[in-house]
Amino acid sequence: MPLFRSRLVQLGLLCVLSIHAAIAADASAPVHPGKALYEKHCGSCHDKPDLTRAVPFAQLRNMRLGNLFFAMTNGKMKEQAAALNEQERGQLVDYIVGRQQIDESWVDTMRCQQPGAGAAKLQREEAANVLGFGFTRDNRRQLSHERSGIATADVPHLELAWALAFPRASTMRAQAAVVGNALYLPVTDEARVFAVDISGGKPCFQWVYASNVPLRTGVAYGVLASGRPVLAFADAAVNVHLVDARTGKLIWKTPVGRWDLSNATGTPQIFGGRVYMPISASEINFGGEDSHECCKTHGMFVALDASNGRIVWRYQTMPDAKPVRDRGDGKKLWGPSGAPIWSSPALDARRGLLYVGTGEATSAPAADTIDSVLALEMATGKLRWKFQATADDIFLTSCLRQTKGLNCPREGRLLDVDFGASPILAHRKDGRDVLLAGQKSGTLWALDPDSGKLLWNREFGKGSPLGGIHWGMAANSERVFVPIHKMPDAEGNDPNQTPGLHAVDFTTGEVRWSFTATADCSGDRKTRVPTCNANIGLSAAPAVIDGAVFEGSADGFLRAFDVNTGTLLWKFDTARPYDGINGVKGHGGAIDNASIVAANGYVFVNSGYALIGGQRAGNVFLAFRRRQ
Numbered sequence: 001m002p003l004f005r006s007r008l009v010q011l012g013l014l015c016v017l018s019i020h021a022a023i024a025a026d027a028s029a030p031v032h033p034g035k036a037l038y039e040k041h042c043g044s045c046h047d048k049p050d051l052t053r054a055v056p057f058a059q060l061r062n063m064r065l066g067n068l069f070f071a072m073t074n075g076k077m078k079e080q081a082a083a084l085n086e087q088e089r090g091q092l093v094d095y096i097v098g099r100q101q102i103d104e105s106w107v108d109t110m111r112c113q114q115p116g117a118g119a120a121k122l123q124r125e126e127a128a129n130v131l132g133f134g135f136t137r138d139n140r141r142q143l144s145h146e147r148s149g150i151a152t153a154d155v156p157h158l159e160l161a162w163a164l165a166f167p168r169a170s171t172m173r174a175q176a177a178v179v180g181n182a183l184y185l186p187v188t189d190e191a192r193v194f195a196v197d198i199s200g201g202k203p204c205f206q207w208v209y210a211s212n213v214p215l216r217t218g219v220a221y222g223v224l225a226s227g228r229p230v231l232a233f234a235d236a237a238v239n240v241h242l243v244d245a246r247t248g249k250l251i252w253k254t255p256v257g258r259w260d261l262s263n264a265t266g267t268p269q270i271f272g273g274r275v276y277m278p279i280s281a282s283e284i285n286f287g288g289e290d291s292h293e294c295c296k297t298h299g300m301f302v303a304l305d306a307s308n309g310r311i312v313w314r315y316q317t318m319p320d321a322k323p324v325r326d327r328g329d330g331k332k333l334w335g336p337s338g339a340p341i342w343s344s345p346a347l348d349a350r351r352g353l354l355y356v357g358t359g360e361a362t363s364a365p366a367a368d369t370i371d372s373v374l375a376l377e378m379a380t381g382k383l384r385w386k387f388q389a390t391a392d393d394i395f396l397t398s399c400l401r402q403t404k405g406l407n408c409p410r411e412g413r414l415l416d417v418d419f420g421a422s423p424i425l426a427h428r429k430d431g432r433d434v435l436l437a438g439q440k441s442g443t444l445w446a447l448d449p450d451s452g453k454l455l456w457n458r459e460f461g462k463g464s465p466l467g468g469i470h471w472g473m474a475a476n477s478e479r480v481f482v483p484i485h486k487m488p489d490a491e492g493n494d495p496n497q498t499p500g501l502h503a504v505d506f507t508t509g510e511v512r513w514s515f516t517a518t519a520d521c522s523g524d525r526k527t528r529v530p531t532c533n534a535n536i537g538l539s540a541a542p543a544v545i546d547g548a549v550f551e552g553s554a555d556g557f558l559r560a561f562d563v564n565t566g567t568l569l570w571k572f573d574t575a576r577p578y579d580g581i582n583g584v585k586g587h588g589g590a591i592d593n594a595s596i597v598a599a600n601g602y603v604f605v606n607s608g609y610a611l612i613g614g615q616r617a618g619n620v621f622l623a624f625r626r627r628q
Helices: 007-025 033-041 065-073 086-097 105-109 119-123 152-157
Strands: 128-130 158-165 177-179 182-187 192-197 204-210 220-223 229-234 239-244 250-255 269-271 274-281 300-305 311-316 322-326 332-335 346-348 353-357 361-363 372-377 383-388 424-427 433-438 443-447 454-459 479-484 500-505 511-516 543-545 548-552 557-562 568-573 577-579 585-587 597-599 602-607 620-626
Touching (some): 128 597, 158 568, 158 577, 158 585, 332 361, 479 548, 543 597
Antiparallel strands (some): 158 620, 220 229, 229 239, 300 311, 372 383, 443 454, 500 511, 602 620
């Protein structure tokens, strides 16, 4: 059953089985042989997720065995595991996850009796409710009553219709695309995309696409010149997959990363016969280790020919790194590096531009493209203009520790205030356009999309590495809805940020209303959400549905507000146990990244995101509908 077919991984899996047998034969063995390996090679990061942003140990224990082997042999933990032999890898994985017996029968019981029904509708791109991260190409994340089947009057009467639970998932991070009755749901830990028929009262699977490595991004939908409907998404090895939306069959797969620590985070866009893909990097998390030769990666953006997967052009956010100086032990520090592109682009067909935001530098010298908004020409990938919000931001997560590593920069400011939120191209009533960009500094920027000239900006606190405007915003015809996240300190206080949601007039920059999040540990919530008194920020990308704006929180609440007044219309606590409609037990947790979509009278959301320390893991996809 192993998902990963490489000989290296197969040997590791066999090693795990032999370790189980050895431990079972010696019941008196007091210490698992993998415990010391974990403490030596993994514990310094995974036992301190608040500081390092590493996946917490409790979440590692829920991962698929094959996913862990991929991370150590071909993924982002390859360097950390390089010193381990096959037996040690097996011991380590066995200590973390143990022997897994996964019952996959639930997938077959969920298959539709008439797969492929309604496929003809997929050939019309205008039938799509949600094309990708931003719903539409301008990233507004707005759905009308007609598109969603949800009216504002329905919102106070929403109730849980059903839940899908995924047995080996612990982080629900990726957003679905929706076309008519078909919802394409990527579950990254499962390394699968599920084509879910949502036309009836009970969902079913039209098809299931399985990747040989874990997935990373949301799904984008488009139609080729031939009329063939397709889906694009990327995996943890930075391969872009193009799949037939009617059948789930792979059309092509293209690797687009350059380094082991290249990463795929933002959802691609499909347009005009091309797939546009942003590329980030994980060196910010691992570059501070003394064993790492830091830092060489930088952000990129690629355009691929949708017909065959060939790379048409590649934009790189800076020149390749070169040795800069000795770090003090005979090894070199490299630079420049950084400016990863974490978010999905906004696409401006009229101007022929793609708008993307970049992250911090990971070594000196800091390039002038860090913490910036960039306008790239769709045809060529050339930089048309750039707007830099913060200069000289050089950051590695491990440099926040008391004992700083040799790679921690002497230069620059340790801020980490990148543009992780996708830009929005909004259309003003006077006929002019405005580009809206949210930064982790807590600042909302309004730019002229023709030139990048600053029109106005609005600050919501001082920001922090995991605070401010995090994953995204949403907009209607007048206002942009800006969520503010914060990460609590040991006492649960962060004076730099007030978590909540702000409605901002995007013509003037004036705040029309604000919601402030407060702690809720009522009833048994303290047991279900141990950090309910502190980890209450709004980090996820919101969604506007008719006259309501929906937003999730780090403590698991899904809320809906009136777009005009900010009145709370509805609230649901998702951080609780569920009996999945697929026969699998589930549990909700933090709502983060991007997942809120709507179609056919349903509002959908992922619940469970533990990639940020203190947030509750989970494995459910929830569907809400007006009470009948």
